[in-house]
Amino acid sequence: MTIMNSETQTNSLTSSETKDKLVEVKNLKKYFPVKGGILKRTIGHVKAVEDVTLSIYQGETLGLVGESGSGKSTLGRLILKLLNPTEGRIIFNGKDITSYSQRKIRPYRKNMQMIYQDPYSSLNPRMSVGDLIEEPLILHDRLTKKERQNRVIELLGTVGLGEDTRFKYPHEFSGGQRQRIGIARALSPRPALVIGDEPVSLLDVSVQSQVLHLMSELQIKLNLTYLFISHDLSVVKHMCDRIAVMYLGRIAEMAPKHSLYKEPLHPYTKALIASVPGVDRKREKVKLERNMPSPSNPPSGCPFHTRCPESHNRCTIERPELKNMGNDHYVACHLYTEYDVQR
Amino acid sequence: MEHAPYKMQKGHSLLTLATKRFLKNKLALIGIIILVFFTFIAIFAPFLTTHDPTKHDLLNVMARPNAENWLGTDSSGRDNFARFVYGSRVTLLIGFLSMFCVIIVGVILGSLAGYYGGLVDGIIMRAADIVLTLPFLLFVLTIIAIIQNITIPLFVLVIAATNWPNTTRILRGTFLSLREMDFILSARSAGCSDWRIITKHFLPNAVGPIIVNATILMASMIILESALSFVGFGIPQPTPTWGNMVNEARSMRVLTGAPEAWVPPGLAILLTVLAINFIGDGLRDAFDPKSNK
Numbered sequence: 001m002t003i004m005n006s007e008t009q010t011n012s013l014t015s016s017e018t019k020d021k022l023v024e025v026k027n028l029k030k031y032f033p034v035k036g037g038i039l040k041r042t043i044g045h046v047k048a049v050e051d052v053t054l055s056i057y058q059g060e061t062l063g064l065v066g067e068s069g070s071g072k073s074t075l076g077r078l079i080l081k082l083l084n085p086t087e088g089r090i091i092f093n094g095k096d097i098t099s100y101s102q103r104k105i106r107p108y109r110k111n112m113q114m115i116y117q118d119p120y121s122s123l124n125p126r127m128s129v130g131d132l133i134e135e136p137l138i139l140h141d142r143l144t145k146k147e148r149q150n151r152v153i154e155l156l157g158t159v160g161l162g163e164d165t166r167f168k169y170p171h172e173f174s175g176g177q178r179q180r181i182g183i184a185r186a187l188s189p190r191p192a193l194v195i196g197d198e199p200v201s202l203l204d205v206s207v208q209s210q211v212l213h214l215m216s217e218l219q220i221k222l223n224l225t226y227l228f229i230s231h232d233l234s235v236v237k238h239m240c241d242r243i244a245v246m247y248l249g250r251i252a253e254m255a256p257k258h259s260l261y262k263e264p265l266h267p268y269t270k271a272l273i274a275s276v277p278g279v280d281r282k283r284e285k286v287k288l289e290r291n292m293p294s295p296s297n298p299p300s301g302c303p304f305h306t307r308c309p310e311s312h313n314r315c316t317i318e319r320p321e322l323k324n325m326g327n328d329h330y331v332a333c334h335l336y337t338e339y340d341v342q343r
Numbered sequence: 344m345e346h347a348p349y350k351m352q353k354g355h356s357l358l359t360l361a362t363k364r365f366l367k368n369k370l371a372l373i374g375i376i377i378l379v380f381f382t383f384i385a386i387f388a389p390f391l392t393t394h395d396p397t398k399h400d401l402l403n404v405m406a407r408p409n410a411e412n413w414l415g416t417d418s419s420g421r422d423n424f425a426r427f428v429y430g431s432r433v434t435l436l437i438g439f440l441s442m443f444c445v446i447i448v449g450v451i452l453g454s455l456a457g458y459y460g461g462l463v464d465g466i467i468m469r470a471a472d473i474v475l476t477l478p479f480l481l482f483v484l485t486i487i488a489i490i491q492n493i494t495i496p497l498f499v500l501v502i503a504a505t506n507w508p509n510t511t512r513i514l515r516g517t518f519l520s521l522r523e524m525d526f527i528l529s530a531r532s533a534g535c536s537d538w539r540i541i542t543k544h545f546l547p548n549a550v551g552p553i554i555v556n557a558t559i560l561m562a563s564m565i566i567l568e569s570a571l572s573f574v575g576f577g578i579p580q581p582t583p584t585w586g587n588m589v590n591e592a593r594s595m596r597v598l599t600g601a602p603e604a605w606v607p608p609g610l611a612i613l614l615t616v617l618a619i620n621f622i623g624d625g626l627r628d629a630f631d632p633k634s635n636k
Contacts, residue, residue: 102531107534121526122526122528122529123526123529124547126550135543136533139539189533
């Protein structure tokens, strides 16, 4: 499969075009100013998210993978407008919400919710479980007290907790149970998009799979769209339909799950997949040298060239754009030219 | 803690749980009893003594305790027991009102500074710094000297104007540390307004520091009033306060010869301050849902 024939290509393109885009992110950038000196002047920027363009389709799970510091959490928060982007556009359900103020965005928050990484700090310790789950309902839905109570009980049931738990406080639960409460809270306003910011990375492995199963179940039941942020490729493999690999604030590769795992193109993706521990692996081992460069001073050219085993001259000078390799497979690497798949 | 066994608790609001925990705290209960006792004295003062605490009787000065004047009389012939009883009104009122004013100002300014940060924070904290650089006692004495005829509301205002920076700083610090918690982000992503985030998510988590600060404040305000009265800058005579009763003990004759004149108010100040501190500790523990005492 060296050269894709153009017919399948157009087919694959149209197939993705016809699916409804729930979220469209265009050339999104987020720079955090670095202040220093006596006068606290801006002396530089941490380029957390650098020119990211992607779409999340209705009903799918898009995985966002990357090392810590690659900007994946920032991207998630930008999409929810918890942070204001420096540049670029965010289109949610056909509406450009980029320039909405925090006040104006409030009614839309109903449609997009987040599950947080840390089940210990993401639940207000002073609120009972019932109040926590009820809060989004108070804010967004005109329901009577009784109706809200019923919905809380129903939600607790959906995430596998008894109805009596609503009188308890978060500290009375274990990490996995807390994450279930977090999920119930996120689902209570009936969102369309749920962003999971490493929702299982702090849980025990045995509990991880329970929570992941719950999330998959709920996705089908409630027709949810997930953006699943994780650094764990095995977790992402389990959950996602498509996967975007981020490196230093940029997307290095984006592809449907199977083609990404079967034929990773970007050297970084190859290294990531090779790093997943496992037995009987025939794939060549690609080891990454050195650490990720600082996002406040990213390398010239390809951001990955400092660690890339296959880097050449061009990589240090020219930054590769994200290229469509057909079949929804995108890669930003000079080793490949558009529509031409090499391995 | 993760798998700590928990008893089934049904339908307990935060308040009932807090009350329950508070009642289990013995020291706090003792504190409550003492405070209730003095409050009772303050409220029912007219029933406890028939003497007018401000009425001079120059024919009966420096009397020793007797059936008529249970604690004797002071150098102007005013009944010490009546002054003690009515003094509790003024002292407790000053302590409570000053604490209340300082906490209100401190919570509002501290919340604004901690929540909004940036310019708002800068302005509030610089103002706090300016007030803090003024030598406190000197500042209060100067203001009181300028106003001359100090009344209770004025006294409370002066104290509030000079004491808000500490509370503000504590609140701001608490807010800054809470701001990094995910549940604040979660509140925002749930669609909470700034007002709701501050009142429902920040402030309940700042209850501990606020209460501790409030009790320390009330106690120190009572002490401050006594101290100012002692140097003659408190609520002026003839209004009785525990502070200016102790002031009488500046004369050697009273200090050595008439302990009944200054020991009761001195002891009352000590007990009240202690009681308030116990209550403060108890309340802080009671409002912490993690404490399982």
